[in-house]
Amino acid sequence: MRILVTGATGYLGGRLCRSLLSQGYSVRALVRPTSDLSSLPSSSSGSAVELVYGDVTDYRSLLDACSSVDVIFHAAALVEPWLPDPSRFFTVNVHGLKNVLQAAKETKTIEKIVYTSSFFALGPTDGYVADENQMHAEKFFCTEYERSKASADKIALQAASEGVPIVPVYPGVIYGPGKLTAGNVVAQLLIERFNWRLPGYIGYGNDKYSFSHVDDVVEGHIAAMKKGRAGERYLLTGENASFMHVFDMAAVITSTSKPRFCIPLGVIELYGWLSVLISRITGKLPLISPPTVNVLRHQWAYSCDKAKLELDYRPRSLREGLEEVLPWLKSLGLIKY
Known part of the structure; x- marks a missing residue:
């Protein structure tokens, strides 16, 4: 079985490629x-992916990458809470998915597409725990990333209704060892916390997220390829908790002191605006931005029972x-305790 992985050089995609190779699959990676x-x-590790150069926004390169492929893992996405040009979210996350679907139809060899969506595509869950039946209400969006993933989700479900063998999966807040990208926000916040650049709790613990270890999400993707039913949605989430709980647990594990105070979200939002201003000058994307605070004002709790x-x-x-x-x-020297 030959497998194409988009987003192969990302936080999730790289570990997905490694796991697929270790299980004996032939893996082709679409890379820029x-x-x-x-x-x-x-190649020195004994097994290597086949590299094909292109981009999900470049249809011709994507179509070439799909040649003789049996399964596509579409994990490519632009994952940021804020960008100076928000149109890029739709270029990559929405039009990229459309290109994958069209390429799969034209290739005619594709048996299954495992599409990496996001819990954001289902919308917030203020005061309750949601499952795969939830559809985004689309009354408001905390970030342009959320808006793009909700739009892409509708496209994936429409394709499924038309007979495309697509299985959308919805990870929670992915964390774990690996690339320190914007998608690895837990590691980023822990670094800030243990280096005292984030001296207190973020808000008052009213936030709630479903935390998913990256390797669990990888195995969930592979299981979706093997067992997932086309057109069915699967939440690959985990324990629902607040970032206050994460910081408290980190303190217990490392035998260090817990934060002694809470930082109001209004203060963090002001810091976010300042970070955006600095970002526009330096070109370096901020860790905290106003859309991040919008997310923190809501709950995102989900069940993975299905x-x-x-x-x-x-x-x-x-x-x-x-x-x-x-x-x-x-071990990387990024935190001390």
Whole structure:
């Protein structure tokens, strides 16, 4: 079986390629000429991915990459809370998916597409825990990323209704060892916390997220390829908790002190606006921006019972995950405790 992975050099995509190779699959990775390939296994490791150069926004290169492929893992996405040019979210996340769907139809060999969506595509869950039946209400969007993923979700579901063998999967807040990208926000915040650049809790613990270890999400993707039913949605989420709980648990694991005060979201929003201003000058994207604070004002709690039942998805607890992440960050010299 030959598999194409888009977004192969990203935080999730790189680990997905490694896992697929270790299970004996032939893996082709769609990469841009400027991509950092460090997350992909090299030929010296005994097995390597087949690299094809292109971009999901470039239809011709994508179509060439799909040649003789049986399965597509479409994991390519622009994952940022804020960009100076928000139209890029739709260029990559929406039109990129449209290109994948069209290429799959034209190739005619594709047996399944596993599409990496996001919990943001389902919308917030203020005061309750949602499952795969939730559709985004589209009354408001905290970020342009959320808006783009909700739009792409409708396209994926429409394609499924037309007989395209697509299986959308919805990870939670992905964390774990690996690339320190914007998608690895837990690691980024822990670095800020342990270096005292984030001296207190973010808000008052009213936020709630479903935390997913990256390796659990990878195995959930592969299980969706093997067992997932075309047109069915699967939440690859995990333990629902606040970032206050994450910081408290990190303190217990490292035998360090917990934060002693809470930083109001209004203060963090002001810092976010300042960070955006600095970003426009320096060109470096901010860790905290006003859209980030919009997200923090809501809850994003989900149940993965369907994936457990149908895919044998077994997410580890948040504590188990943090007991791996914290020593990893320490080994890199990024935090001390």
